[in-house]
Amino acid sequence: MSAADLVVRGGTVVNAGWQGAADVFVSAGRVTALAEPGAPAPDGSRPEEVDATGLLVLPGGVDPHCHVGFTSGEFTSLDDYRGCTTAAVFGGTTTIVDFAIPRPGQDPLEAVLERRGAAAQGLCDSALHGCVVTWDDTTEEQLRAMAGLGVSTVKMFTTYRGETMADEYTVLRTMKAVSATGGMVVIHCEADHIIEEAQERSGARGRTGAEHMGDTRPGLAETASVAEVLAIAESVDAPVYFVHQSSPEAVELVAAARRRGRRAYSEAVAHHLVLDESAYAGEHPERFVCCPPLRPRATVEGLGRHLFTGEISTVGSDHCCYDTAQKERYRHDVRAMPNGLPGVETRLAVLYSEYVAARGLPATRFVELVAAAPARLNGLYPRKGVLAPGADADIVLWDPAARWTVRTGDLHMATDYTPYEGRELTGRARTVVVGGRVVVRDGELADPRPLGRNLPSGPVGTLH
Ligand code: URP
Ligand code: ZN
Ligand code: ZN
Ligand code: ZN
Structure with missing residues (x-):
């Protein structure tokens, strides 16, 4: 020694x-x-x-899902690498994985090159997910270049039409190309057509305010999209990681695929494991607007059980640091509101308190969920996620x-x-x-x- x-x-x-x-x-x-x-x-x-x-x-926490200074529509979340990593470290997280989301018209590779320099402002280390929105004849080469730079996970969305939503063809091509580099697509699954219909229905009844968030993004939209994306992944023999799964039904679809031999993984995020839809009936419903939305208590309990069964692979934060003024601007219309909750600092503490201290989840499993498995699935293990x-x-x-x-x-x-x-x-x-x-x-x-x-x-x- x-x-x-x-x-x-x-x-x-x-x-x-x-x-x-x-x-x-x-x-x-x-x-x-x-x-x-x-x-x-x-x-x-x-x-x-x-x-x-x-x-x-x-071992320091590894947050596999953390948006730093994230721009969506007219809103940009309020932190930078210095701010986000300071909060992370105070909360026991010492590695964050952020997203290089291309601006409209920007190439995925350019988005990565633009963002990676910011890591040096951090109090701790960070890695990046790339992101593909549309497929063209340069995308495959860009994905290879990104893998060469050490970006092996690529974010995709089946929702947010007109912003970051990718069509099924793009999902398939991207999965195939990313898996050929040893990487993996990490995907937000909510079937946008089902959401648009639900939003239209709510809109016709004048129910678009933050207090109606749950109705505008039904659980069915999530499970429908998860099932389709699992089939796409299977068709090209690619691994796939589902971000922020909010229901036991969504997690169970992924678990069934794993039992068939697929490399398919479920991420839950702390707020879906702890908070429920009753927050939308409170004084500040807009502060809880996130996608997928907070679910009924029975769904939260069902999701939480999969921390014990092993079917949830990781717990992230989906940290998005908007303030009240930003959240309140379109409080009357969730279609225009900035989505996401601040949580990089509280991820470990709320999970530990609610599940280890209160319900007996073993501390070793806690470490697996918040550090070891996120490090493995992001190609950072055993440098991160273990004390060895x-x-x-x-x-x-x-x-x-x-x-x-x-x-x-x-x-x-x-x-x-x-x-x-x-x-x-x-x-x-x-x-x-x-x-x-x-x-x-x-x-x-x-x-x-x-x-x-x-x-x-x-x-x-x-x-x-
Ligand atoms: O509501 C959320 N989750 N906002 C952040 C962007 C995303 O979809 O992960
Ligand atoms: Zn998402
Ligand atoms: Zn308010
Ligand atoms: Zn997110």
Whole structure:
């Protein structure tokens, strides 16, 4: 073992498949060893000691679904890499995967080249999903070039007509080309024709306001689109990853495909696992407008059960940092509103509190969902998502007993609200090490240097 410059002592290390007492030695930004508690430092070195007594020691969270400064229509969400990664790190996430969404008429490759430089503003590392909206005779070559730059996952949408929606032909061609590079399409599935019809019906009754969000995007639109996209993926033998699945029915379609031997994966996002449609009956329904919408409580419970069954592969945030003024502008018409909720900072805490502390989800499974599996499926494992020799030293000291109340003013996201305002949680990141540096110490920013790197993704991994 090489000389250490930092050691995390006295905690319980939790990886996806194992947990136990161990000290974590770090040298030059990498983990060098998991050692017996109290093991001497190697080669007579005198590393900085971080005390983790009574705490869980986790690999830093990997958020597979995070929109930074995201433009949709006339709205751009309010953070940049500095802001988003600051919030991420405070919440225990040390890698984000953002999206290079082309502007209208822009090439996918150009969107990637434009965005990747921003990583250097980050307090932690980041990777990118590319995005294809239309197919032309340059797209395949662009996808190869993107893979060469380390962008191996490509986002697509079956909704948002006239903006980022792709037709079935484009989905098929893109899946085939991306899978040939070792990558994978990650896709937002909601059948736009079903949504347009539902919106028209609501519109005819004057029910387009945020309080009617649930009616305008029915669950059927999601399952119909998932079934079609699974068939397209199967027809070209391509892997596929479904983002923000909001119902057990959608997840079960993907699980059935996996049982047939397909490489198909379900992502859930924290707000669909915790919040329900009753939020649309509250004082600020617009603050909860997201796609797919929040669902009935029984659907939320059914979705949550698949954290335990193993059918959900990852949990992301779908972080989108709009503020109240942006959300309120078209509060009367969800067709024009900016969609999405801020959540990069609260992802780990709400999931831990609601599912580990309250319902007994094993901490090892929690780590699998928020760190290890997102790293595998984004070609970042084992550099990210695990505490093991050779991994980047991104380490979260998690206080499993911390009781706290979510208040916007205590968070770091670039907005004036959180969908979890006033919620009592158990469990919180206390100290966060990024690349071997203590960036957050006991809840305070200890190292503000922007040393984020744009991470090249390798070929995407496989989960069973
Ligand atoms: O409502 C959402 N999810 N907004 C962000 C864009 C997307 O569809 O992921
Ligand atoms: Zn989406
Ligand atoms: Zn309001
Ligand atoms: Zn999203």
